[in-house]
Amino acid sequence: xxxxxxxxxxxxxxxxxxxxxxxPGLPLVAFAILITLGRRLGRxxxxxxxxxxxxxxxxxxYIAPFVFQGNQLEVTWAWLVPASSWTIxxxxxxxxxxxxxxxxxxxxxxxxxxxxxxxxxPRFSRFFAYFSLFxxxxxxxxxxxxxxxxxxxxxxxxxxxxLLISFWFEKPAAAEAGRKAFLTTRVGDTGLLLGILLxxxxxxxxxxxxxxxxxxxxxxxxxxxxxxxxxxxxAGKSAQFPLHVWLPDAMEGPTxxxxxxxxATMVAAGVYLVARTLPLFTPESLQIVLVIGLITHLxxxxxxxxxxxxxxxxxxxxxxxxxxMMTALGLGAVSAAMFHLFxxxxxxxxxxxxxxxxxHATHExxxxxxxxxxxxxxxxxxxxxxxxxxxxxxxxxSGFWSKDAILIAARHTSPTVLWLxxxxxxxxxxxxxxxxxxxxxxxxHASGHEHxxxxxxxxxxxPMTLLGVGAALIGLLGSPWNHEFFSLLGEHEAxxxxxxxxLLSTAVLVTGALLAWVVGVQRRNLLPAGLRPLGHxxxxxxxxxxYVDEAYQRWLIAPLLGLMQAMARVDQVAIxxxxxxxxxxxxxxxxxxxxxxxxxxxxxxNGVALTVRGFGGVLRWVQTGIVQQYLLIVVVSVVVLSFxxxx
Amino acid sequence: MSFTVFALFAAxxxxxxIWVVTLRxxxxxxxxxxxxxLGVAAIFLLLEAEFxxxxxxxxxxxxxxxxxxxxxxxxxxxxxxxDVPSRRQPVAAALACTALFAVLVxxxxxxxxxxxxxGDAVNLSALGRxxxxxxxxxxxxxxxxxxxxxxxxxxxxxxx
Amino acid sequence: xxPLPLQGLVVLSHAVFCLGLYGMLTxxxxxxxxxxxxLILNAAAMNFVxxxxxxxxxxxxxxxxFIIALAAxxxxxxxxxxxxxxxxxxxxxxxxxxxxxG
Numbered sequence: 033x034x035x036x037x038x039x040x041x042x043x044x045x046x047x048x049x050x051x052x053x054x055x056p057g058l059p060l061v062a063f064a065i066l067i068t069l070g071r072r073l074g075r076x077x078x079x080x081x082x083x084x085x086x087x088x089x090x091x092x093x094y095i096a097p098f099v100f101q102g103n104q105l106e107v108t109w110a111w112l113v114p115a116s117s118w119t120i121x122x123x124x125x126x127x128x129x130x131x132x133x134x135x136x137x138x139x140x141x142x143x144x145x146x147x148x149x150x151x152x153x154p155r156f157s158r159f160f161a162y163f164s165l166f167x168x169x170x171x172x173x174x175x176x177x178x179x180x181x182x183x184x185x186x187x188x189x190x191x192x193x194x195l196l197i198s199f200w201f202e203k204p205a206a207a208e209a210g211r212k213a214f215l216t217t218r219v220g221d222t223g224l225l226l227g228i229l230l231x232x233x234x235x236x237x238x239x240x241x242x243x244x245x246x247x248x249x250x251x252x253x254x255x256x257x258x259x260x261x262x263x264x265x266x267a268g269k270s271a272q273f274p275l276h277v278w279l280p281d282a283m284e285g286p287t288x289x290x291x292x293x294x295x296a297t298m299v300a301a302g303v304y305l306v307a308r309t310l311p312l313f314t315p316e317s318l319q320i321v322l323v324i325g326l327i328t329h330l331x332x333x334x335x336x337x338x339x340x341x342x343x344x345x346x347x348x349x350x351x352x353x354x355x356x357m358m359t360a361l362g363l364g365a366v367s368a369a370m371f372h373l374f375x376x377x378x379x380x381x382x383x384x385x386x387x388x389x390x391x392h393a394t395h396e397x398x399x400x401x402x403x404x405x406x407x408x409x410x411x412x413x414x415x416x417x418x419x420x421x422x423x424x425x426x427x428x429x430s431g432f433w434s435k436d437a438i439l440i441a442a443r444h445t446s447p448t449v450l451w452l453x454x455x456x457x458x459x460x461x462x463x464x465x466x467x468x469x470x471x472x473x474x475x476x477h478a479s480g481h482e483h484x485x486x487x488x489x490x491x492x493x494x495p496m497t498l499l500g501v502g503a504a505l506i507g508l509l510g511s512p513w514n515h516e517f518f519s520l521l522g523e524h525e526a527x528x529x530x531x532x533x534x535l536l537s538t539a540v541l542v543t544g545a546l547l548a549w550v551v552g553v554q555r556r557n558l559l560p561a562g563l564r565p566l567g568h569x570x571x572x573x574x575x576x577x578x579y580v581d582e583a584y585q586r587w588l589i590a591p592l593l594g595l596m597q598a599m600a601r602v603d604q605v606a607i608x609x610x611x612x613x614x615x616x617x618x619x620x621x622x623x624x625x626x627x628x629x630x631x632x633x634x635x636x637x638n639g640v641a642l643t644v645r646g647f648g649g650v651l652r653w654v655q656t657g658i659v660q661q662y663l664l665i666v667v668v669s670v671v672v673l674s675f676x677x678x679x
Numbered sequence: 680m681s682f683t684v685f686a687l688f689a690a691x692x693x694x695x696x697i698w699v700v701t702l703r704x705x706x707x708x709x710x711x712x713x714x715x716x717l718g719v720a721a722i723f724l725l726l727e728a729e730f731x732x733x734x735x736x737x738x739x740x741x742x743x744x745x746x747x748x749x750x751x752x753x754x755x756x757x758x759x760x761x762d763v764p765s766r767r768q769p770v771a772a773a774l775a776c777t778a779l780f781a782v783l784v785x786x787x788x789x790x791x792x793x794x795x796x797x798g799d800a801v802n803l804s805a806l807g808r809x810x811x812x813x814x815x816x817x818x819x820x821x822x823x824x825x826x827x828x829x830x831x832x833x834x835x836x837x838x839x
Numbered sequence: 840x841x842p843l844p845l846q847g848l849v850v851l852s853h854a855v856f857c858l859g860l861y862g863m864l865t866x867x868x869x870x871x872x873x874x875x876x877x878l879i880l881n882a883a884a885m886n887f888v889x890x891x892x893x894x895x896x897x898x899x900x901x902x903x904x905f906i907i908a909l910a911a912x913x914x915x916x917x918x919x920x921x922x923x924x925x926x927x928x929x930x931x932x933x934x935x936x937x938x939x940x941g
Binding site for chain 3: 681682685686689692693696697699700705708709712715716719722723726727728730731734735738739742743746747749750751753754766767768769771772773775776777779780783784787788790792793794795796797798799800801805806809810813814817821824825827828829831832833835836838
C-alpha cells in the first residue's frame with residue numbers, strides 16, 4: 033500500500049513539476065500576446081489576461097495536495113556551465129505556495145474588477161499586458177530557488193510597478209510618482225545586489241536550499257552584513273522607513289494597481305524575501321528588522337490618522353501593516369508574519385477595490401467631498417466595513433487571527449514590543465473606522481454631481497464580494513480549530529486560544545473605535561487646554577508626513593542634482609572645449625599650411641617665374657636690334673671658342 | 680723682296696686701314712680706303728702677282744670705290760648733325776678685335792714651312808688656263824652672280 | 840729666290856682683317872660699314888696670294904680674283920640696299936633701323 037502511494041506520488045510529482053513552469057508561463061505568454069496584438073484584440077484582451085491568471089491559479093490548486101504533504105516540487109536547469117552543480121529553477125514549498133495562492137487568486141479577482149474600472153481607458157489592452165507581466169514576474173520571484181532568479185523577478189516587478197504607477201503618464205504627478213518609486217526601490221535593490229554578490233563570493237552558492245549550511249559555515253559578522261544588505265532590498269520593496277516615501281505617491285496609479293501591487297503582492301515580496309532567507313539572519317540583524325518594522329508601523333499609523341485622501345489613508349495603512357509584518361519577522365515569528373501577509377492581502381485588496389468603487393462612482397477622493405454613501409452604495413459600504421473590521425481585529429475575522437498571532441509572539445519575546453504593538457493596533461482601528469464613517473456615514477458632502485452616485489456594476493462588486501468572504505473567513509485557517517495554515521509552514525502542533533491576548537486586542541479595537549468616533553467624526557478635541565498647542569504641533573507633523581519627503585529633497589536630491597549639473601557643465605566645458613580646441617587646432621594647422629603653401633610653394637613657383645623673367649629681362653637687353661652688337665657677340669664668341677678649343 | 684719695301688707698303692696699308700675705320704668724315708674714309716687698296720695692290724706686285732694688282736686697281740679702286748663715293752654723295756644730306764657720336768661700342772669692339780688678332784697671330788706664329796718660295800711665280804697663262812679648266816664652274820657661277828647682283832640692285836634701288 | 844717676309848705678311852693680313860672687323864662693329868653709318876667689309880675682303884685676298892706665292896700654287900691668285908669679283912657684286916647689292924633704305928627709313932644710320940629690336 034505504501035509503495036503504491038509512493039508510486040502514485042512519484043508519478044504525480046513528475047507531472048506536476050512541469051506545471052510549475054506554467055504558473056509564471058501563462059501570464060508571460062498573455063503579456064507577449066497582449067503587448068503585440070492587444071490593440072487588435074480590444075475588449076477581449078482583458079479576458080485573455082484573466083484566463084491566464086485563472087490558469088495559474090488552477091495549477092496552484094493542482095499542486096496543492098503535493099505541497100500540503102510537506103514535499104517540495106522542483107524543476108531546475110543547469111546554469112552558466114552545463115552539468116555544473118549550479119542549478120537554477122523553481123521550487124515550491126509551503127512558504128511560497130501561500131504567496132502563489134494569494135497572487136493568483138487575488139490577481140484574478142482584481143483583473144476581473146479592472147474590466148469594469150478601466151472600461152473607458154484608451155490604453156485598455158496595454159493595462160492588461162502590464163498586469164500580466166507583473167503577475168508573471170511576481171510568480172517567478174516567488175518560485176525562484178536561486179538568488180539570481182529571484183533578483184530577475186525582483187527587478188521585473190519593479191519595472192512593472194513603474195509602468196503601472198505611471199500608467200496615466202499624461203498626468204505629471206503620475207510620471208513623477210513612477211519615477212520616484214523606481215528610484216527609491218532601486219536604492220534598496222542595490223543593497224540586495226551587494227548582499228547577493230557578497231554571499232556568492234564568500235559562500236560560493238546562491239541556492240536557497242543551501243542557506244542553512246551556509247549559515248553554519250560563515251562567521252556571524254559576515255552573516256549579519258549579508259542579511260542586513262538583503263534586508264535593505266526588502267525594505268525598499270516593502271516600503272519600510274526610510275525607503276517608504278514612494279508608496280503614498282504610488283497612489284497616482286489606477287486603483288486596481290494599488291490594490292494588487294501595493295497592497296497585496298509586490299510589497300509583500302520584501303516580507304517573503306526575509307522569510308525565505310531567514311537562516312542568514314543573526315540576532316543582530318533580526319534586531320534591526322524589528323526596530324525598522326516597529327518604527328514604520330507606528331510612524332505610518334500616526335500619519336494615517338491625519339490624512340484626508342482615501343487612497344492616501346489606505347497607503348499609510350499598508351505601510352503600517354507591512355511594518356507589523358516586519359516586526360513579526362524580527363521577533364522570529366515567521367509563520368505569524370506570513371499569516372498576516374496572507375490575511376492582509378485579502379482585506380487590503382478589498383479596501384482598495386472598495387475605494388476604487390467609490391472613486392468610480394463619485395470621481396472624488398477627498399474625504400471632505402464624500403459622505404453618506406451608504407445609501408447609494410450599500411454593497412461597497414458593507415464590504416468596506418467588513419474589511420475595516422478585519423483589519424481592526426474584530427474577533428473571528430481574519431485580521432484578528434493573524435494579528436493575534438503576532439501579539440502572542442511579542443508577548444513571548446518582549447513586553448515593550450507588545451505594548452508598542454498594542455498602541456499601533458489602537459491607531460489601526462482608529463484610522464480604519466474613521467475612514468469608514470467619514471466616507472459612508474453622516475451627511476452627504478458630495479457636491480457638483482449631475483446624478484447621485486450609484487453602486488458599481490457586478491463585474492466590480494463580484495470580485496469584491498469574493499474577497500470579502502476571504503477577508504472574513506480565511507483567517508480561520510490559522511485558528512486553534514484548524515491550523516492548516518501553520519502546518520503548511522511546518523508547524524504541526526496546535527496552539528490553543530490565547531485568552532489574555534484576545535481580550536487585549538478587543539479592548540484595543542473598542543478604544544480605537546471610540547477615538548475614531550469622538551475625534552475623527554465628531555471632531556472634538558479631547559486634549560486638555562494646556563496640551564493643545566503641543567497637540568496641534570504633533571498633528572501638524574503627522575499631517576505633513578513628518579517632512580520626510582522634504583528632508584530627502586533638501587539633503588539628498590537637490591545636492592545630487594546640483595552635483596549632476598556641475599558635472600554636466602564640467603563635461604560641457606571639457607568636451608566642448610576639447611572639440612573646439614580640436615577645431616581650432618585644425619584651423620590653425622590649415623592656416624599654417626596655407627601660409628607655408630603661400631610662402632614656400634608659391635614663392636618657389638613665383639621665384640622660378642621671376643628668375644626666368646629676370647633672365648629674360650636681362651637677355652632682352654641683348655636683343656637690341658642693333659646688328660653691330662650682335663656682330664660683336666659673334667666676334668667675342670669666336671675668340672672664346674678658339675681659346676677653349678686650342679690644342 | 681726687300682724687307683724695307685715691304686715694310687713701307689705694309690705701313691701704308693695699315694695706316695690707311697686705320698683711317699678707313701676711324702675717320703669721321705665718310706668721304707675721307709672712302710678715300711683712305713682707296714689708299715689702302717692701292718697699298719695692297721703694291722704688295723701684290725711685290726708678290727709677283729702683276730695681273731692681280733692691276734685687276735685690283737681697275738676693279739676695286741676704279742669701280743667699287745667710285746660706286747661707294749657715288750653712294751656717299753647720294754646720301755650726303757642724310758648725314759645728321761654732329762651730336763650723333765661717330766662710333767658705337769668702340770672700347771668693346773677694340774677689345775674684341777684685339778683679342779681676335781691675338782688669337783689669329785698665336786695660331787699662325789709658329790709656322791713651320793720655310794719662307795722661301797717653292798717655285799717660280801705664277802704666270803698669267805697658267806692663271807688663265809686654271810680659270811677655264813679646273814675652276815671653270817666657279818668662273819661661270821661668278822658671271823651668274825654678276826647678273827643676279829645687277830638685276831637685284833636694279834630691282835632694289837629702282838624708283839617706282 | 841729671296842725669302843718672303845712670311846710672318847710679316849701674315850700678320851699684316853691679320854691686322855687688316857681685325858681693323859676691318861673693328862670698323863664693322865664700330866661704324867654707325869651703313870656705308871662706313873661697307874668700307875670696313877672691303878678691308879676684310881682685301882685682307883683675305885692678300886692672304887690667298889701670299890700663300891699662293893709661297894707654294895707656287897695658281898689657285899691662290901685665282902681665288903683672290905674671285906674675291907675681287909664677288910666684292911664688286913656685294914658692293915653693288917649692298918649699296919642698292921642702302922639707297923633703298925635711305926628712301927624708306929629716311930636715315931642712313933644703322934641704329935635707327937631697329938625694327939627687330941627685342
